Amino acid sequence: MEQQHLPGISERNQLYCGDCLSVLDLIPDGSVDLIYIDPPFYSQRSYEMIWGEEAERFAFEDRWAGGINHYVNYLIERIRKMYAKLKNNGSFYLHLDWHISHYMKVELDKVFGYSNFRNEVVWHYLRWPATQKNFQRMHDVILFYSKNYRANKFNVLLGELSEGTLKRWRGKKSLVEYEGGVRLVTQMTDEDSSGRPLDDVWDIPVINSQAKERLGYPTQKPVVLLERIISASSDQGDVVMDAYCGCGTTLAAAQKLGRRWIGIDISQSAIRVVEQRLKKIGAINFEVHGLVKSLKQLRELEPFEFQNWAINAVYGQHSPRKVADMGIDGFTFMEHHPIQVKQTDHVGRPVIDNFAGVLQRQKEKRGMVIAFGFTSGAIDEVARLEREDKIKIELVKCAELVAGTVPFKIMV
Numbered sequence: 001m002e003q004q005h006l007p008g009i010s011e012r013n014q015l016y017c018g019d020c021l022s023v024l025d026l027i028p029d030g031s032v033d034l035i036y037i038d039p040p041f042y043s044q045r046s047y048e049m050i051w052g053e054e055a056e057r058f059a060f061e062d063r064w065a066g067g068i069n070h071y072v073n074y075l076i077e078r079i080r081k082m083y084a085k086l087k088n089n090g091s092f093y094l095h096l097d098w099h100i101s102h103y104m105k106v107e108l109d110k111v112f113g114y115s116n117f118r119n120e121v122v123w124h125y126l127r128w129p130a131t132q133k134n135f136q137r138m139h140d141v142i143l144f145y146s147k148n149y150r151a152n153k154f155n156v157l158l159g160e161l162s163e164g165t166l167k168r169w170r171g172k173k174s175l176v177e178y179e180g181g182v183r184l185v186t187q188m189t190d191e192d193s194s195g196r197p198l199d200d201v202w203d204i205p206v207i208n209s210q211a212k213e214r215l216g217y218p219t220q221k222p223v224v225l226l227e228r229i230i231s232a233s234s235d236q237g238d239v240v241m242d243a244y245c246g247c248g249t250t251l252a253a254a255q256k257l258g259r260r261w262i263g264i265d266i267s268q269s270a271i272r273v274v275e276q277r278l279k280k281i282g283a284i285n286f287e288v289h290g291l292v293k294s295l296k297q298l299r300e301l302e303p304f305e306f307q308n309w310a311i312n313a314v315y316g317q318h319s320p321r322k323v324a325d326m327g328i329d330g331f332t333f334m335e336h337h338p339i340q341v342k343q344t345d346h347v348g349r350p351v352i353d354n355f356a357g358v359l360q361r362q363k364e365k366r367g368m369v370i371a372f373g374f375t376s377g378a379i380d381e382v383a384r385l386e387r388e389d390k391i392k393i394e395l396v397k398c399a400e401l402v403a404g405t406v407p408f409k410i411m412v
Contacts, residue, residue, distance in 0.1 A: 013261045013283070015251070017271040017290035018312055020243035020264045024081040027262065032085045033153065033238035034259075036093040036229055036250050038221060042071045042100040068103060076107050082243060083111055089151040091118075091233035094143045095221070101141040112145040118152070119144040122201045123225060142229075157232050158195025202228065215247045215273060226253035234259055248274035255283045266312050268292070269404045295372070298398055303343055310341045310370045313401040314411045327358045332411055338364060342371040349377035352393060356385055359393075368394040368410070370401070 016023045079094070086092060092112065096104060101120075109117060121142040129136050146152035204225050207214050213223055226249050234240055236258040242250035245263035247270065254261040255278060265271055271291050278286065292298050292309060301309060311318050311330035316339050319330045330339040340355050347369065359367050374395050385391040400406045 011285070013251075013255075013286035014263070015245075015271060015274060015278075015286055015288045016262070016264045017266070017268055017288075018264065018308070019266050019318070021078050021081065022308070023264045023290075024078070024085060024243065027085050027241075029084045030087050031239060032090060032241045032262070033087055034091050034093075034230065034234040034240045035082050035086060036095070036226065036240070036242055037079075037082070037244045038095040038219070038242075038246065038250075039075055039244045041097050041219070042068065068100065071100060072103055072107055075104065076111065078243065079108070080111055082241075083147070085241065086147045088148050089153045090147045091152060091154075092145045092147070093121075093229055093233070094145075095123075095140060096143070097140045098137060101143065105143055108143060108145060112147065116146045116149050116152075117143075118146055118149070118154075119200045124201055124203050125206045127206060144233075153233060153235070155232050155235070157198045157228065159198045160195060198228075204228075213249075215277065220247055221249050223249055223253050223256075226250050227257060230254055230257050230259060245274060246270055248277045251283075252277060252281055255281060261286075266315055268313060268401075272404075292402060295399060295402060298402065299343075299372075301343075306343045307341045310398070310401070311339060314339065314368065314370070314396065314406070316411070326361075327355055328362075332368065335366075338362060338367045340367070340369045342369065345372040346375050347371040347373065347378050347395075348375045349381045352378045352381045352385070355393065356389070356391055359391055365390060366392045366394075368396060370396045370398065372398050 016026075079092075082092065094104060094108065105117075105120070119142075121144055123140045123142060125138060125140075127138065202225070204222055207220055207222050214220065230240055230250075230253055238259050239262065240250065240254040240259045241262040241264075243264045245251055245265045248263060251261045251263045251274060263274060265274070268291060271288065275288055275291075290309075290312075292301075298306065298309065307329055308318070315333040316330040317333065317336075319328050319339075327340050328338045329341045331337060332339060338355075338359060340351075340358075342351065351369070355367060355369060359365070374397070379395065382393050382395060385393060394410050396406055396410065
């Protein structure tokens with residue numbers, strides 16, 4: 001895809017629905033000051049949630065049938081593109097946990113260079129403990145890299161002083177107020193009464209179940225956490241990007257702190273939630289791209305755009321060209337089952353039979369066909385294939401994808 005200038009990057013914020021692997025091609029190289037991503041962790045867990053006020057049920061799993069190497073390759077391919085988007089003085093933060101952080105550290109050193117590694121930040125939190133044969137796991141890891149350590153932009157953040165230090169200074173100088181336990185400074189003397197520089201262990205509570213900011217997203221991060229990162233590695237007016245923006249915490253924090261922002265997420269449901277969240281906090285100066293809101297809009301898409309939309313709508317991976325002629329347009333996100341996309345209203349039995357043949361040649365027992373509608377003959381043939389040949393083909397209607405009502409267990 002030919003690179004285009006992001007519309008209004010100097011004035012308007014941008015929210016994109018799509019796989020960041022392709023969306024990143026729309027963003028000019030060297031245009032972003034700070035990138036933070038919180039991708040699906042390699043945690044082998046399943047989550048169920050309710051999205052905000054719409055009570056829209058949504059689910060995702062972040063287990064990877066291809067194993068650790070599959071996960072690492074998937075993520076690094078996208079991070080290489082993100083690296084190109086950073087300015088020379090830009091910063092990159094990758095949020096992970098114990099399952100995969102050490103594997104990604106090795107790969108990030110190759111992308112950014114070992115000397116550009118700045119910190120392994122430990123986000124420490126408390127939650128209800130469980131009896132296990134190991135120490136309780138109560139932290140995530142955030143890997144912080146600069147694009148160029150000599151030019152890297154960094155604002156010192158001051159944490160609250162200890163009680164002993166406060167007693168020594170009390171009466172000598174007036175102490176400053178803190179927001180979220182930190183204060184931003186650009187210059188600091190050896191003895192500064194207003195706070196101590198933050199270290200790389202951050203004690204920030206997780207979002208409790210009754211918090212106003214909770215949106216039902218199971219891995220939602222506290223706004224305070226993102227405010228700390230954004231305050232440290234950007235200034236007002238800088239561009240902050242989150243390529244896995246989820247429910248939009250990074251964008252909400254950037255909006256509050258006077259930064260411009262770019263958000264990307266593959267989920268139509270997520271983008272709808274982010275759009276509403278930002279409007280509630282007064283954000284109006286932003287554009288939304290790639291969000292199909294009606295079947296009429298979907299029918300008007302060019303065939304290639306329609307195929308991209310359909311694969312993204314089920315969180316799938318696009319098929320390489322070498323297998324496209326075999327009737328495989330993509331693969332499900334985690335278990336890599338073939339997907340075929342048809343931009344028609346009446347997919348019949350011949351299409352199902354042909355696709356079943358493709359599955360058999362691929363030694364697959366499961367697949368998915370996405371279309372506007374299916375004939376009774378197609379539905380009957382799917383039932384027969386499952387009953388007699390143990391081949392399970394999911395028939396997914398575009399109307400269900402637009403409405404966000406397809407159970408996620410179908411998409412794995």
